[in-house]
Amino acid sequence: MLDACAEIVDDVGYEGLTTTLLAERAEVAIGSVYQFFPDKRAIVQALTLRNIEAYLQRLNDRFASGDFAHWWDGVDAGIDEYICMHRTVPGFRTLHFGDVVDVRLLDESRDNNAVIASELTKVLVERFGIPDEPRLRFALQIAVEAADALIKLAFRRDTAGDDNVLREAKALIREYLHRHVDPDAQHRADPRPDDQRKA
Template sequence: MLDACAELLDENGYAELTTTRIAERASVAIGSVYQFFPDKRAVTQALGLRYLEMFSARVSARLAQESFGHWPDAVDAIIDEYIVMHRTVPGFRSLHFGDVVDVNLLDAGVDNNTVIADRLRELVVNGAGARRGERLDRTVTVAVEAADSVLKLAFRDDPDGDRLFIEEAKVLVRSYLSRHFGAR
């Protein structure tokens, strides 16, 4: 059902998505959809959480396989994983992490970018050697917000993402993190 939802999001967007269409695409009875999901928002929420887990796993694997002199150097790898998902994972370019549906789709208590920042903070602590603290919390939050804005701009008119804006997102975040955490 989630795969069917992803395909439909890419084809017609969230406004045209219905549970009936999801059931038809998944070749299941509508009751099967309602057995697991009360409405299309719940289906897209599950899909957004799937994307968050997929993104986290990809970033974690990348951090484990590459060596970074200093954790802010991992920025390019993190953004690259987002770009690859945007280009290759069905439904991701339409849903991202859920902002098109609701800024609180991933967690009713906080906005989607905060959920992503929290997850990335844990990944850079566990996989790239960053030290926990209020300073890290704040800078990762700002970095996620800044990258999100520039990456949305990169994909606004180019389905593959404008290469120059993608590079600017990396430069922006690396520069910002260097200002706060500098090279060791």
């Protein structure tokens, strides 16, 4: 049913999705749909959760097979996988991580992108051993929001994703994280003595 939901969203968008249409596409009785999902919002929530699991699995696979010189290369990989899902995963270009339905679809206390940033933080901390500090989590949340907006722009400009916009998105995110998270970059950017920086 989730596969059918993704196909329908690609065809007619979230607004066009109905439980009746889903039952027809999935070739199941309407009662079978309601056995698992009370409404279309619940269906999309389940599809979104599946997409998040797929995204995190893609990241883990990339980290396991890739040779990353620094943790921000892992961020690049995260952006690459998000772009790849836009291009290859049915329904993802429309639903993303559920924000079309509800910006707090995944967690009532946080925006969807905050959930993604939190998961990305966990992966980066575990893979690269960087300190799990508040500034890292905050900077990654900002980076996720910015990357999300620019990637959506790229796919509005070109159904395959405007490569110029995607390149600029990656450059912008990398520069931002260099300045706000990487201690060495902060030290180089601030000529003041250490005691004045700490003041």
